[in-house]
Amino acid sequence: MTTLLVTGGAGFIGSNFVRHVVGDTDYSVVVLDKLTYAGSAGSLAGLPGNRVRLVQGDIADAALVDRLCDGADAIVHFAAESHNDNSLYDPRPFLETNIVGTYTLLEAARKHDKRFHHISTDEVYGELELDDPERFTETTPYNPSSPYSSTKAGSDLLVRAWVRSFGVRATISNCSNNYGPYQHVEKFIPRQITNVLRGARPQLYGTGQNVRDWIHAEDHASAVLTILDAGVIGETYLIGADGEKDNKTVVELILALTGNPTDAYDLVADRPGHDMRYAIDATKLRTELGWTPRYRNFEAGLAATIEWYRDNEDWWAPAKERVEAFYASDPTRRF
Ligand code: NAD
Numbered sequence: 001m002t003t004l005l006v007t008g009g010a011g012f013i014g015s016n017f018v019r020h021v022v023g024d025t026d027y028s029v030v031v032l033d034k035l036t037y038a039g040s041a042g043s044l045a046g047l048p049g050n051r052v053r054l055v056q057g058d059i060a061d062a063a064l065v066d067r068l069c070d071g072a073d074a075i076v077h078f079a080a081e082s083h084n085d086n087s088l089y090d091p092r093p094f095l096e097t098n099i100v101g102t103y104t105l106l107e108a109a110r111k112h113d114k115r116f117h118h119i120s121t122d123e124v125y126g127e128l129e130l131d132d133p134e135r136f137t138e139t140t141p142y143n144p145s146s147p148y149s150s151t152k153a154g155s156d157l158l159v160r161a162w163v164r165s166f167g168v169r170a171t172i173s174n175c176s177n178n179y180g181p182y183q184h185v186e187k188f189i190p191r192q193i194t195n196v197l198r199g200a201r202p203q204l205y206g207t208g209q210n211v212r213d214w215i216h217a218e219d220h221a222s223a224v225l226t227i228l229d230a231g232v233i234g235e236t237y238l239i240g241a242d243g244e245k246d247n248k249t250v251v252e253l254i255l256a257l258t259g260n261p262t263d264a265y266d267l268v269a270d271r272p273g274h275d276m277r278y279a280i281d282a283t284k285l286r287t288e289l290g291w292t293p294r295y296r297n298f299e300a301g302l303a304a305t306i307e308w309y310r311d312n313e314d315w316w317a318p319a320k321e322r323v324e325a326f327y328a329s330d331p332t333r334r335f
């Protein structure tokens with residue numbers, strides 16, 4: 001029986017991945033998660049106890065990581081500080097978790113010779129112009145903009161160095177923006193959905209023209225499992241589902257799907273250093289490993305996500321007040 005050590009498995013994408021693994025394989029999963037403000041045991045509720053075990057702990061805790069890696073067949077590394085706005089306000093936890101935490105895991109994978117898959121982001125490539133005909137590929141130069149994306153870029157480079165210098169059996173994936181159930185309400189789509197459900201207006205940064213390339217978290221999960229099973233050691237794979245949308249269009253869709261006037265939103269102060277556009281060319285993953293996304297209709301996926309937030313207020317309500325207090329503070333202090 002294969003046992004995966006899944007770091008950050010109580011967060012948004014990690015918990016979607018654990019559900020996918022339980023449904024699609026006979027693997028067992030040990031989740032290592034610090035349960036920061038972004039993680040919750042509730043995101044793993046209902047999963048079978050004989051297949052999934054949650055260990056609360058820090059990926060930078062070398063003794064704990066060493067013990068858990070020893071008992072696993074492979075490590076799938078999702079854990080990170082993940083929110084750009086938080087990284088502009090207080091970068092330190094991003095360095096500690098994304099850089100030192102990844103280093104700690106790599107050292108354990110090296111010592112115990114374990115297969116390692118590193119989850120990363122398209123933000124390492126920086127921004128594209130709105131009219132750029134090119135999209136990101138595996139050979140696009142790194143050019144990160146924020147403290148968050150620069151620490152993710154640093155962690156990717158650590159993985160590459162541990163492959164080359166120490167022979168660690170690692171792969172890397174860089175994915176575009178995810179949406180779906182269990183996403184923290186600090187993030188764009190859940191923040192606007194839960195605002196509307198509470199009778200508040202969505203908040204669009206700047207002009208709302210910024211473009212993100214949306215993929216359902218379940219499709220990200222199936223792509224990661226594909227790479228874990230069939231990816232070539234030392235390779236990077238970009239994950240995306242051709243889902244480019246500007247933020248204004250997404251907000252208008254949320255308003256329309258909830259029966260509200262599509263202009264019932266506010267334009268607010270922009271995020272400093274705000275990347276204009278991300279877009280992924282996932283040809284390598286599709287052609288070399290045969291992966292395809294299941295969610296091809298963004299509007300249908302968004303409607304199902306809105307229903308999930310409508311049905312699961314107990315899961316998100318505790319975080320909502322804190323997030324909105326943070327965002328309501330003076331913009332010069334917010335970032
Ligand atoms: P998230 O913030 O929802 O979850 C992160 C999880 O990591 C939480 O459960 C948190 O408790 C845990 N964690 C944080 N610090 C830890 C530490 N020191 N030790 C152990 N656990 C710790 O994040 P997410 O959106 O699910 O992102 C998961 C991964 O996917 C990240 O590596 C992120 O960079 C990457 N990613 C995210 C997106 C996206 O759209 N959200 C897109 C591409 C890549």
Ligand code: DAU
Nearest residue numbers: 082083084121122123176177186187188203204205210247
């Ligand atoms: O591209 C992948 C990345 O996507 C991941 O690496 C990150 O972990 C993830 O958080 C996400 O980063 P973004 O910065 O793109 O996501 P966020 O949800 O913060 O914002 C999405 C877009 O919406 C962005 O253009 C900023 C805008 N925005 C965000 C919030 C929270 C708003 O207009 N209003 C908001 O209230």
